[in-house]
Amino acid sequence: MSAAVKEYQSKLVSPEKAVSGVKSGDWIGYSYAANTLPVLDRALAARTPELYDIQLLGGVTMRPHAFVKADPKGEHFNWNCTHFSAIDRKYYDMGRAYYIPLKYSEVPRYVLENVRMDIAMIQVSPMDKHGFFNLGPTISHYWANARKAKVIIVEVNEDMPIAHGGYGHYLHVSDVDYIVEGGHTGMPQVPSEDPGEIDHQIANYVLENIRDGDCLQLGIGTMPNALGQLIAKSDLKDLGVHTEMLVDSFVDLVEAGRISGRKKQVDPGRIVYTFAAGTQKLYDFIDDNPQVAGYPVDYVNERDIASRNDNLVSINNALEIDLSGQVCSETIGPRMISGAGGQLDFVDAAYHSKGGRSFICMASTYTDAKGKMHSRINPLLTTGAVVTDTRPVVQYIVTEYGIVNLKGQTTWQRAERLISLAHPDFREDLIREAQALNIWRRSNKEI
Known part of the structure; x- marks a missing residue:
């Protein structure tokens, strides 16, 4: 013994x-x-x-x-x-x-x-x-x-x-x-929800901005799942992974031959993550697999480490954004929905990566329990909402109506670009509110 x-x-x-x-x-x-x-x-x-x-x-x-x-x-x-x-x-x-x-x-x-x-x-x-x-x-x-x-x-x-x-x-x-x-207490099964039409529309805009050899960080949700499906069917090659959360979509990408990790500067050839959650398919993939490398979160999410990978692409969800570019991914008003997680870590790391890109994705609207539609793009954040990503760090915003880059833009340019991503039913109201906030003038209108 x-x-x-x-x-x-x-x-x-x-x-x-x-x-x-x-x-x-x-x-x-x-x-x-x-x-x-x-x-x-x-x-x-x-x-x-x-x-x-x-x-x-x-x-x-x-x-x-x-x-x-x-x-x-x-x-x-x-x-x-x-x-x-x-x-x-x-x-x-x-x-x-x-x-x-x-x-x-x-x-x-x-x-x-x-x-x-x-x-x-x-x-x-x-x-x-x-x-x-x-x-x-x-x-x-x-x-x-x-x-x-x-x-x-x-x-x-x-x-x-x-x-x-x-x-x-x-x-x-x-x-x-x-x-x-x-x-034998098993592993919790967390199946991915099937993406809807809007998820696929958003994912298609992001897919157009992904290149061979990019290093991916995907958040959880139907839109990242939709993007994973599209990448698996694409002809992209030699993608890498340095992600906070490992989900089933990555298994699909490996099986489709899209991931090699050959172009990574940190942990080349390895799929890096800090925690994983999904179905048994994911847990079986992790089991005794030397391609997969788990690290503490202060390694995986640390900007100076993650950003050493060239072409780091960060893709995350949001709940609301105001016309200055402040992103809320945690609450609807004061009600907690999720949490900050590592979103800010990777938004920052992706921009500091050579050739990196950060995408914040969301449907332009949501419908409440009473059936009323609300815009997720608002003049100001809803009272009680918290700021997950401050406006200087935000790069690309994507809805089903398009994609815009906010880096280096003035307040009026930001307002115009974000209004262009809003549902058409809300755009005129957003213009009036933006004028009242002195961040938009009709002579600047590009919508």
Whole structure:
């Protein structure tokens, strides 16, 4: 029996034993994205009556948490969230979730310098013969969590893929305080929604601006999925990948022969990411695949690293933009929808890349629950909306009505260009509002 196996057995405990040391007032690094904690979560939820003011830190929830059901009024547990999924939005609407404003590239530093963390709970793969637990699809800021926490508890998932990486994608048994065997708990499945006609229209405008050898960063959503479909059917070649989030679309691009990574200056030949979420197809692709490299987010999203790749192309979604070019990708008014994530990181990195381009994409309108259509391009941001990307950093904006470049443009040029991307039903009102704001004159009209 090896020393690693002996140490493993000495630290192996029941879920109940692992969470028995949690005390009221503790701050706990919890589940993030595809690395969920179904076994530890149930064990912690069972202690609800005796615990108060437990602060849980996590985000991008992909499985409902047992602690929420056990504590419907939020009297015992508080969910502090770095990025909202659909489940997190439900928690928020219940008054159970609070957002942590951030630049994703800075999260490891936040953890080490600004965040209290008494316990880190991390889902991992089974230990290998060298005593290492792999972090599978979620590297992100887990290494920082492990360095900061006073106690580290790992939950072993027999179904977790083994992810290759650069660094920070594993924990050694000697670093761990308690081990819980979760068995076969599967991986959360996040199928992509089918893109609609508008998604394809927007994607076609972006596709016209992608060249052989470009290095791609795609966000999540129907439009990036539509773009992935179009690229897979195109004759583009030798594309690279340096992306925050790895999704199913990248697997399709590899299988279509569009991705080689040969032209990358950083990690040539490798698909670089910090966390992955999708269907089983994606997890199977990651598993023991040396082409794929997971790194901590302060490597992947760091501008000076990402921008060393020439022709870095960043493609992300937005919820609203005002006529000065301020982009909101997080809220509708004051209501949290998503989060900043790494959008600003990659908008900035792409522009600083030699030949790089940054695209912010959105449908020109949305329809509310009452069936009323609203413009996403507005004179001013809706009251309560937050600015994700400040106006100087924004480059290309794309809607189903076209694509414009805002770099180096005056306020009146920005207003004209953005109004040209608005739904025709809203353009005259936008012109009148722009005139009232003194950022547009009829003699300048190009629409």
